[in-house]
Amino acid sequence: MRALSRFVLLGLVLVLSACAATDPLEEELPDMGDFQLAYNIVVADNIQQVPPSRSATAEEWIDVLTAEIDRRFGAYEGDRLYHIGVHVDAYALAPPGVPLVLQPRSILVISANVWDDELQAKLHEEPEQMTIFEGAAPETFLIGSGLARTREEQMQVLARNAARRIQLWMLQNPEWFSIDEEAAAAAEAALAAEVEAVEQPVDPDAIPEEPAE
Incomplete structure (x- = not known):
């Protein structure tokens, strides 16, 4: 019975993995003032792979990040054009490990920049470097x-977590986009809670215990 229950639980876990990534199009996105996305530029020259890791090409990272940034910011129709630039610095994609013993987490490190198209200038001095965590869900916690x-x-x-983190950073600078400060603070707090929820490890108490024999 113990072996059977483990087999059934594993089957449920593998089914759940298909819906592991929250779709940003299903979220209520915060107001971004006069923001409208113009160019979305992702580069990945000199990207570093941090072992242990599965391999991914620079082109694959460019494609997935470009797509997710477009999905998150493409619907905004403000009166002013802005460009988002992202450099992929490093990554680690967790390889298969020993369940409950070795469970490396996937990590992505990026540097982000925002330009004002009309001013033809970057809105900050240094790139904002961010370390993005894959997070964990019940299906990844077990195996x-x-x-x-x-x-x-x-x-x-x-990539979806990275797009959230970029938007969180942008909301921390509401003057860039003429966002009402009070509204920006509320949106920032809500998005920060969302980022914490999707990037932190799953609570072990949320995992159902195996029935006793």
């Missing part, structure tokens, strides 16, 4: 991200 998710799923989760 590890490397077994529960494919390489492509890990990259998509990281």
